[in-house]
Amino acid sequence: MIRFEQVTKRYPDGTTAVDDLSFEVSEGELVTLVGPSGCGKTTTMMMVNRLIEPTSGRIFVGGEDIAAVDPVRLRRRIGYVIQQVGLFPHRTVLDNTATVPALLGWKRAKARARAAELLDLVGLDPRTYGPRYPQQLSGGQRQRVGVARALAADPPVLLMDEPFGAVDPVVREQLQDEFLRMQAAVRKTVLLVTHDIEEAVRLGDRIAVYGQGRIEQFDTPGAVLGAPATAYVAGFVGADRGLKRLSVTEIEPDDLEQPPVARGDEPAERAARRLRAEDARWAVVLDPGGDLRGWVGIDELAAGGTVGDLVHRMTAWVPVGAPLKQAFGVMLQHDAGWVAVLDGARFLGVLTPAKLHEALRRSVDADARGVTRGQAGFHSVSDA
Ligand SMILES: Nc1ncnc2c1ncn2[C@@H]1O[C@H](COP(=O)(O)OP(=O)(O)OP(=O)(O)O)[C@@H](O)[C@H]1O
Numbered sequence: 001m002i003r004f005e006q007v008t009k010r011y012p013d014g015t016t017a018v019d020d021l022s023f024e025v026s027e028g029e030l031v032t033l034v035g036p037s038g039c040g041k042t043t044t045m046m047m048v049n050r051l052i053e054p055t056s057g058r059i060f061v062g063g064e065d066i067a068a069v070d071p072v073r074l075r076r077r078i079g080y081v082i083q084q085v086g087l088f089p090h091r092t093v094l095d096n097t098a099t100v101p102a103l104l105g106w107k108r109a110k111a112r113a114r115a116a117e118l119l120d121l122v123g124l125d126p127r128t129y130g131p132r133y134p135q136q137l138s139g140g141q142r143q144r145v146g147v148a149r150a151l152a153a154d155p156p157v158l159l160m161d162e163p164f165g166a167v168d169p170v171v172r173e174q175l176q177d178e179f180l181r182m183q184a185a186v187r188k189t190v191l192l193v194t195h196d197i198e199e200a201v202r203l204g205d206r207i208a209v210y211g212q213g214r215i216e217q218f219d220t221p222g223a224v225l226g227a228p229a230t231a232y233v234a235g236f237v238g239a240d241r242g243l244k245r246l247s248v249t250e251i252e253p254d255d256l257e258q259p260p261v262a263r264g265d266e267p268a269e270r271a272a273r274r275l276r277a278e279d280a281r282w283a284v285v286l287d288p289g290g291d292l293r294g295w296v297g298i299d300e301l302a303a304g305g306t307v308g309d310l311v312h313r314m315t316a317w318v319p320v321g322a323p324l325k326q327a328f329g330v331m332l333q334h335d336a337g338w339v340a341v342l343d344g345a346r347f348l349g350v351l352t353p354a355k356l357h358e359a360l361r362r363s364v365d366a367d368a369r370g371v372t373r374g375q376a377g378f379h380s381v382s383d384a
Contacts, residue, residue, distance in 0.1 A: 002189060008054065263286060
């Protein structure tokens with residue numbers, strides 16, 4: 001969808017901002033450009049909508065060499081989101097969002113209806129926020145309006161330059177999550193510039209790690225974190241690589257342990273006997289269909305009756321396929337020694353800290369060797 005062929009940009013003062021760059025972004029793919037300040041990320045992005053012209057090389061969008069496309073016509077196909085948002089202060093949020101459709105000559109009612117739909121999509125109720133002016137919004141809300149506005153004319157391509165850079169870390173993470181949900185629905189081809197490797201990893205289907213004017217590695221988040229191509233990339237990705245991998249490694253059924261299980265309709269006394277025999281302190285409680293009901297401790301079973309009368313609700317749980325980081329967060333939040341893993345309502349097993357560590361190590365090891373996680377052997381801490 002976007003293709004760079006040996007693109008170089010040299011500014012008049014002799015600075016080579018981009019040096020012989022070739023890469024391709026597939027349709028519906030989100031590629032993050034990450035690297036330190038001044039490495040050429042913004043220059044790369046601005047060449048796609050011809051706000052900057054390359055010195056040499058060619059850029060294609062949707063198969064067309066953009067050098068031959070009228071810049072105004074080109075920009076209609078490309079949404080553009082920047083950190084400072086650039087909303088018009090004297091226009092309402094709704095009118096700001098409808099800017100591009102209005103420029104394209106849509107009827108006012110149609111442009112406004114579209115704008116309302118997009119505000120809704122980015123999590124702003126158009127009835128509440130549509131009539132407001134930009135200064136009556138928080139930074140995070142303004143940023144959402146910027147995204148809505150860029151999407152208004154339904155462009156196939158979206159360029160985003162540090163789109164979540166101006167807000168605090170909590171709001172930033174929230175905006176990132178919302179954006180990912182939205183992207184799953186709209187599937188735009190996205191180039192997103194960031195200097196934050198965490199953001200690049202969270203958002204990117206693939207990541208381009210920039211050195212000075214060049215891409216040092218262009219690969220999936222897992223590969224960039226697990227198998228940095230150069231010493232430079234390893235340095236940029238940082239020493240806390242394992243921690244970052246928590247975000248990209250998914251929980252798989254093989255990672256789970258099977259704790260003792262009791263049924264809701266089982267007599268408490270029988271369940272207690274079984275737990276004592278297994279030397280276990282608690283059991284997971286399931287209904288006859290295998291769905292999770294909760295958990296019960298051995299001491300409580302002494303009260304008699306059925307297990308179902310004594311069950312506690314299970315708050316520490318995550319869905320299978322969630323990132324290990326989420327499971328780790330739930331463990332900390334609930335001060336739990338394990339978290340239950342569910343497939344829908346069905347109980348699959350529990351993830352313990354030891355199993356979490358094991359999954360993480362296997363994942364790093366698999367990437368380093370270019371194999372899938374299942375093929376990688378596990379090395380325990382003592383082997384390391
Ligand atoms: N108009 C210009 N004239 C001369 N040099 C420029 C111009 N614009 C950018 N540069 C230089 O080109 C290089 C790349 O700049 P660019 O803005 O693409 O970097 P970046 O990776 O986006 O950085 P940042 O994260 O700080 O925005 C830098 O050395 C910058 O100083």
